[in-house]
Structure formats: C-alpha cells, structure tokens
Amino acid sequence: MKTIKVGILGSTGMAGVEYVDLLVGHPWFKISTLTGKKNVGKKYGEAVRTIKNIPKEVEDIEVVEPDPKQVDADLVFSSLPSEVAREVEAKFLEHGFPIVSETSAFRMEPNVPLIIPEINPDHLELIEIQKKDRDSFIVTTPNCTAVGLALSLKPILDNYGIEKVVVSTYQAVTGAGFPGVPSYLILGNIIPYIKKEEEKVSSETKKILGRLDRGKIEHAKFPIEASCARVPTIDGHLEAVYVETEKNVKIDEVIEVFRRFRGEPQELNLPTAPRDPIIVTDLEDRPQPRLDVMSGTKPGMSIVVGRVRHGESNNTLKYFVLSHNRIRGAAGVAVLTAELLFVKGYLEGR
Numbered sequence: 001m002k003t004i005k006v007g008i009l010g011s012t013g014m015a016g017v018e019y020v021d022l023l024v025g026h027p028w029f030k031i032s033t034l035t036g037k038k039n040v041g042k043k044y045g046e047a048v049r050t051i052k053n054i055p056k057e058v059e060d061i062e063v064v065e066p067d068p069k070q071v072d073a074d075l076v077f078s079s080l081p082s083e084v085a086r087e088v089e090a091k092f093l094e095h096g097f098p099i100v101s102e103t104s105a106f107r108m109e110p111n112v113p114l115i116i117p118e119i120n121p122d123h124l125e126l127i128e129i130q131k132k133d134r135d136s137f138i139v140t141t142p143n144c145t146a147v148g149l150a151l152s153l154k155p156i157l158d159n160y161g162i163e164k165v166v167v168s169t170y171q172a173v174t175g176a177g178f179p180g181v182p183s184y185l186i187l188g189n190i191i192p193y194i195k196k197e198e199e200k201v202s203s204e205t206k207k208i209l210g211r212l213d214r215g216k217i218e219h220a221k222f223p224i225e226a227s228c229a230r231v232p233t234i235d236g237h238l239e240a241v242y243v244e245t246e247k248n249v250k251i252d253e254v255i256e257v258f259r260r261f262r263g264e265p266q267e268l269n270l271p272t273a274p275r276d277p278i279i280v281t282d283l284e285d286r287p288q289p290r291l292d293v294m295s296g297t298k299p300g301m302s303i304v305v306g307r308v309r310h311g312e313s314n315n316t317l318k319y320f321v322l323s324h325n326r327i328r329g330a331a332g333v334a335v336l337t338a339e340l341l342f343v344k345g346y347l348e349g350r
C-alpha cells in the first residue's frame with residue numbers, strides 16, 4: 001500500500017502537536033513536513049518543548065515556513081491561525097495540494113465540505129464540484145465546540161427530530177491556542193465571552209447536520225442559541241445542552257440511542273475511529289474534564305454524555321456533553337476525515 005506523505009501547517013501550536021501524536025506510527029500516513037512561524041529554523045522537539053513531550057521520530061525535523069515550495073506532501077493538514085489561513089490555504093490549493101483544514105477560513109463556503117466523519121461523510125461529494133475548477137480540493141472540520149454538540153445532536157435528530165437547541169459552554173484554555181489567555185485573566189476566573197464562538201457553534205452545527213441535495217447543502221433549520229465561556233480547565237469543552245424534540249422522548253431509550261450510535265468510520269474500522277463515538281456515563285456528577293476527557297478505545301476521540309434527563313415536558317431533553325477540544329475537536333477529527341478521504345480514493349491524485 002502506498003504511504004501518504006503529510007505536511008502539518010501550524011504544527012507547533014496547541015492543536016498542531018496533537019496531529020503529530022496521532023500521526024507518528026500511523027499505518028497509512030507519514031509526516032514529511034512541519035511548519036511554524038516564530039519557530040522556523042528550530043528542530044521540532046525544541047520548538048514544542050514547553051507544550052508537549054513528542055515522539056522521538058519527529059524531534060529532529062526542522063520547522064519550515066508554510067510555503068508550498070518547501071512542502072513535500074500528498075496531503076496537508078492546516079492548523080493555522082484563522083487570520084492567515086485563508087491566504088496560505090489558497091496558495092496550497094493553487095499548487096495542487098489536497099487540504100484538510102481545521103481553521104474557519106473556508107468552512108462556510110457552499111462548495112466546501114464541513115465534516116464530522118460519523119455524521120456527514122456524504123458531504124464529501126462537494127469535492128467533485130471543487131474539482132471542476134482545479135485539481136486540488138479543501139475539506140474542513142468544525143470549530144471544537146461544534147464537534148461535541150453536533151455529534152450528540154445527530155442521533156437525537158435522526159430518532160426524534162429537533163425543534164430548538166440551547167447550549168451553554170465551559171471551554172478549556174487550550175482552545176485559545178498557545179500561549180493563549182493570560183494567566184491573570186483566567187486563573188480563579190471565568191470569562192463569559194469568546195470572540196465569534198457563539199455564531200460559529202450555531203452556523204457550523206447547522207451545516208454539518210444539513211442535507212446534501214443536488215450538490216447543495218440545505219442547512220438544518222432549527223435554532224441553536226449558544227452562550228460560550230472560557231474556564232480555567234486545560235483540555236475538554238463541557239457543554240450544557242437543552243433540546244426541544246419533535247417527538248416525545250423516553251430517557252432510557254435516548255440513552256440507548258446515544259450508545260448505539262455508529263458511523264462510517266466505525267463500519268470501515270478506520271485507524272483513528274473510536275469504537276463508541278458517544279459514551280454515556282450513568283454517574284450523577286459526570287462527565288468531568290479531568291476525569292473523562294480521555295475516555296474510550298481511542299483516547300480523546302469519544303465524546304462523553306451524562307446527566308441525561310427531561311426538561312419540564314416529555315419533548316425536552318437536557319444533558320451535559322464533554323469533548324476533547326484538541327483531539328476530537330481538532331487534530332483527531334481532521335485525521336479521521338483524512339482516513340475517510342484515503343479509503344474513498346480521494347488521495348490518489350498527487
């Protein structure tokens with residue numbers, strides 16, 4: 001089997017280091033290029049020394065500029081800051097690189113798939129529309145907060161229909177990148193504002209849960225009201241979700257629906273796919289970021305749902321959901337998407 005060479009743009013950041021962890025020893029993908037900005041010219045191990053202990057295999061790779069001429073890869077992952085991503089990703093597309101991007105730059109473009117592999121693998125068909133204009137293509141993955149929300153809503157939508165969603169979030173500091181929020185602002189504190197986050201959670205979740213119809217995505221119609229806060233946890237975004245459903249819901253049944261939920265990654269047994277995309281805890285005081293964020297067969301790739309209960313009527317549901325923002329919410333969802341692209345034959349072109 002041909003090995004796919006992969007480059008990681010923004011490899012020295014909070015999310016970038018998680019790609020490296022997932023990709024060293026990967027059965028199909030091999031890291032060929034690592035890019036940065038301030039760290040250009042350093043060895044990778046030195047560049048990320050204060051963020052994470054990384055595998056020996058990548059310690060000595062030199063960090064380079066995100067310049068297509070310096071990147072030798074069949075696929076690039078983009079974990080760039082959103083302010084620079086649009087220009088840099090466009091340049092890589094022009095040079096014929098397929099891209100899987102976790103940045104917001106192209107997520108909401110009509111012809112760009114926004115993918116959570118368990119939910120909407122069919123949206124990858126949009127690649128054919130992109131390929132009418134050029135040889136390369138871009139696939140995006142969502143904002144870290146939208147990932148946990150959308151995954152937990154998908155089985156509810158399919159089984160009961162959704163009228164309305166209200167979500168309040170408690171988001172970890174690593175979601176703000178490195179070095180992120182100044183310690184004085186976040187230690188012993190909560191900041192009830194994250195720029196553009198509430199809009200992204202709502203619009204991206206509706207695109208992911210939308211239906212592809214004759215080459216166009218019809219976004220889900222129900223309202224999603226989000227309130228987002230930064231809290232002093234390290235990894236794992238916790239979300240308190242309230243859902244009004246079209247049909248009445250029985251709590252035992254919906255728990256079973258969550259537990260049985262599977263998607264194409266599980267059917268295809270993709271290397272990064274967790275056995276259970278949704279784990280439900282019965283413990284009354286869980287999920288907790290510190291205790292539960294690495295649950296499951298592929299640590300960081302399952303979301304954990306708990307405190308599933310009714311609101312004031314049988315067509316309302318309340319629960320907490322926890323997802324690892326840098327793994328399931330960033331590097332993990334991107335690598336899983338790339339694995340899906342690989343098995344579907346989209347990475348044979350370069």
Ligand SMILES: NC(=O)c1ccc[n+]([C@@H]2O[C@H](COP(=O)([O-])OP(=O)(O)OC[C@H]3O[C@@H](n4cnc5c(N)ncnc54)[C@H](OP(=O)(O)O)[C@@H]3O)[C@@H](O)[C@H]2O)c1
Nearest residue numbers: 010011012013014015036037038039082144175177178330
């Ligand atoms: N952190 C998360 O949990 C998370 C989750 C989902 C999505 N995302 C998205 O992923 C992207 C990266 O997030 P992050 O948290 O990893 O950010 P970060 O920690 O700030 O890392 C940014 C990376 O981009 C590089 N970079 C910075 N400025 C650059 C420039 N002008 N040109 C080229 N490269 C540049 C940095 O290199 P140097 O270190 O060498 O300067 C570093 O490798 C963002 O778009 C973010 O919204 C993050």
